[in-house]
Amino acid sequence: MLAVSIRVAWSLITSPLNCDATMKTKHVLELADVKKIAAAAEAEALKNQWAVTIAIVDDGGHLLWLQRLDGAAAVSSHIAPAKAHTAALGRRESKVYEDIVNGGRTAFLSAPAIEGLLEGGVPILKDGQCLGAVGVSGVKSSEDAQVARAGIAALGL
Secondary structure, three states, X not given: OHHHHHHHHHHHHHOOOOOOOOXXXXXXXXXXXXXXXXXXXXXXXXXXXXXOEEEEEEOOOOEEEEEEOOOOOOOHHHHHHHHHHHHHHHOOOHHHHHHHHHOOOHHHHHOOOOOOOOOOXXXXXXXXXXXEEEEEEOOOHHHHHHHHHHHHHOOOO
């Protein structure tokens, strides 16, 4: 009986598990991607002479990059990451949430973990997956979103 138990245990240890059939591949942002996004977003802002802060987060809303351009207001370094965080967790542009609140659903303001309820947070989507998001703050909200989209476009997704 002991020999059978040892053989069964050994076969479980040495045999490959059939997890491959259910495992999914997850795309992630790498540092090179983040730098490419940041450079393109900065170029868009500088082209338009906009003093902004650019934040890039992963799919869990964790900060990967924060860049405050010369002349950007100090508060923008808090707002940009909040917009990015909201876009990443919600997997949609932060403007969607701004529109919900402006449409009268003010109770949405109490939703947990969602602080950046202004336009300017844009998710990074590939093959239906959210890789992260870019949040920008410092100019009009529509211009913030323009800078974020320009950064994301540099990835060519």
